[in-house]
Amino acid sequence: MMVGAGFCGKFNYTYSMTDYIPTSQIYIPPGMIDLGAGDPDFALLPLDMLQRAAEACFAKSDPAFLQYGAEQGNGYFRKALAEFLSQGYGFAVDFDDLFVTNGISNALDLICTHFTRPGDTIFVEEPSYFLALRIFADHDLQIVSLQTDREGLVVESLEEKLAQFQPIFLYTIPTFQNPGGFTLPVDRRERLAELSQEHGFLIVADEVYHFLNYVNQKMKPFAAYTELETVISLGSFSKILAPGLRLGWMQAHPSKIKPLVGSGLLDSGGGLNPFTSAIVRELVEAGDLEQNIASLKVTYRSRLAAMEAALRQELPKTEFEAPEGGFFFWVRLPGVDGEEFRAKAREFDVGFRHGALFSSQGGLRDYIRLCYTFYDEEKIAEGIFRLKQCLKAFSR
Ligand SMILES: Cc1ncc(COP(=O)(O)O)c(C=O)c1O
DSSP states (O other), X not given: OOEEEEEETTEXXXXXXXXXXXOSSOOOOTTOEETTOOSOOGXXXXXXXXXXXXXXXXXXXXXXXXXXXXXXXXXXXXXXXXXXXXXXXXXXXXXXXXXXXXXXXXXXHXXXXXXXXXXXXXXXXXXXXXXXXXXXXXXXOEEEEEEEETTEEOHHHXXXXXXXOOOSEEEEOOSSOTTXXXXXXHHHHHHHHXXXXXXXXXXXXXXXXXXXXXXXXXXXXXXXXXXXXXXXXXXXXXXXXXXXXXOEEEEEOHHHHHHHHXXXXXXXXXXXXXXXXXXXXHHXXXXXXXXXXXXXXXXXXXXXXXHHHHHHHHOTTOBOOOOSBSSEEEEEOTTOXXXXXXXXXXXXXXXXXXXXXXXXXXXXXXXXXXXXXXXOHHHHHHHHHHHHXXXXXXXX
């Protein structure tokens, strides 16, 4: 059997070349507990729901969804989505303000393509989602980072930077931030919206974790501000249904949707993901999306509690705030370099993301990000126990 060091999507691992045939981006070697993987658990991907929805879709015998799609996205799907969002947000969402995407990563790339030029300045939070930083790097954007505290982006830091720079947009993850876990209070959201108007920059709000709240705290999304031309809200089915669908949406003022709808990409290829969106429409109309979210919340709430308990018991010297939603714990290990610790952790068959990945300035080195959604409670406890063993060996 040939063994090689391989690159598998985001993750570098050594694996058996003959045994491994890639099907998903994530590959975790047998025996390893990778608390770095920010993916849903394979066991929670709703095969049955999607099978039912696909059957309902095919039973209609209408082949329109196999045709090039309407540029803004399938109208029936957008109507079903608008209805779901209106219920979930508690205010009316107009299907005309929705544009169908291949997910948030795709939306970010499209926004960079249509609203920025290489060398333009954008603002991001420190820390921020590391793979969004990769997308911004693909577009050669100048990144200026803004300070955050336990409630998210610090408005004074934004004001200070606005006095020095003219950003095209501010990228924020306002609710259950990745990796920080924090949620921006409404008064700060209001102020951000005001500042975007005063200074003429866009707010690109990545609301991917909005519906994954585990303490029933209801937060006003940035989608509530999209009557303003400066606010764009991005949503995704990746964390509430399945990432393989590559389906998401952008909610924005028509002036921000128009350049995308009129792009050469859509002119040639048609609207994004017509096949999948027709199937997901059935699922949404059947009420299965709400049901899936409700059941994910029960599972994730329990996994979150398991990780918090394990951290408090095994790693009492770490610093963290237990999140109230989303996917992650953002943990500070005072005096420990997260990247070096990660290299050591491989010997203990445990993984995580190190903090520096989430910094656009090479900072945050004594942080690590742990995901609690991918494994069940037992594996989470075992993973944190291995981290403790590793830390003992590392600190020696
Ligand atoms: C903050 C954030 N934005 C976007 C994504 C990716 O979203 P999508 O699958 O819709 O591209 C993730 C996935 O981990 C995320 O954490």
